[in-house]
Amino acid sequence: MPSYLSHNLRYSEDHGVLIIIAMMIGMLFVQPLIGLASDRFGRRPFVIVGYIGLLVLAIPAFTLIISGKIGLIFVGLFMLAIVLNCFTGVMASTLPAMFPTRIRYSALAASFNIAIIVAGLTPTIAAALVDTTGSLYLPAYYLMAVAVAVVGIVTGIFMKETANLPLRGATPSASSKQEAKELLIQTLDDIEQSVEDIDADIAKLLEQIAALELRKQRYVDLHPRLD
16 A cells, blocks of 8 residues: 555655554554454454455545545545454454464464465556556455455355364363363263273274184194194
């Protein structure tokens, strides 16, 4: 957005950066509230609402930004910031929960940094599209087409809900005595079931050993010289 304001709209670079900074400071106070709400209502709904909001609000937001009036620019950026908060407020907790413990750090680091590299090309692509076509709405179309049609809707539909669920492969933890008691009972049940399974496997092995001994004895009876 700073690149768009200064390069394409010829807006004062200092003023543009100050507006962005003010917007980001406001977002810092909203993100914890989004995260708190996602613990109650789920993270997937916020992702879907964010992409729908981006689809619906991209054109109106850029219409206000293109106006060149500082008040309207601020409102347009505020609209985009609300949508962005739907993502930033939940992604810090959503992304780690998508990977099991044994590969969580490496998988998250790889996917996140690849995405950052790809997203880092967005200002250059947006500026080139505006210069080539002469349309100041190209960044809005770009967001609607790429972020929503290609990535957003598909992600929102197929992603699994991770709110209030234990991390994959993580050690169970409890937030209350009752929950700890339930986890302990479940763990004991699992241990008992494992012991029963082991006993069953041992019984099968003993039967196989007995069958092999019987076959061996029959073979020896038929071939005394091998005894």
